[in-house]
Amino acid sequence: MSKKRRQRGSRTHGGGTHKNRRGAGHRGGRGAAGRAKHEFHNYGPLGKHGFKRPPDAQTDVLEVKAQKLDEDAALYVAEGLAEEDGDAYVVDARDVVDDGHEADVVKVLGGGQVRNELRVTADAFTAGAVEGIESAGGEATLSERAEVADGEPENTSDDDNNEA
Template structure:
């Protein structure tokens, strides 16, 4: 039978509001578990009707490229390290120009931050534009190695 008025408005004065024994509506068991509990079992019809895309995967994710970062060094750091490198034998001096392979130090790219005070012949995989300009201004040479 269809009710004209909602049960909750009629039964406010009663102790259990039409729920039978006072223990009946306690806990989450009354509503079949908390949250999405029972989505594969006793709430399956709800899932099918109201949230049909709940399970499964949709769409495509493009695999991300692995970005290789170059180890970099600034001209200012190289300028400070040159005396030590000459002593250790990592760099050599020929006709007033210091010869240095930056890869021996574990670097791959030379950046142009700072300034260089002496002519240097540097070898590296890459040079920034400003680094090349500053090296050539000081009378040196920037050699790119493939």
């Protein structure tokens, strides 16, 4: 049976009381009427919106410029954050960056000039950083943490027992 047929004999055809379908009074006005009082169109929607990546899927990368390591090398030695080996400064990037040991990756960026011989250990280097450090007679070494991340996972399962 159609809706029209079902509504026969009903005074308001599903519209509630007899006052409801007369003009816009039932709706509180037409359009954006009443926006300063009873219909708050000027405010954005409440609640949470969008997508938030899970924290375990995020990688915390801290960056430091090779030029800054070069300029502050003597300061790092004075503070006990780096060592002096002959003419070279031995610097671990994790030690000199704020919260470096809490970060997932500490990356050395290029740009600027490196004048002193630096032996830098970090999790990642840009090509420009490696070029700048090596052009001054230093060396850029990947940390053990970076080598473990880049290497293939160890196969701890016994292949003889896992044959299907």
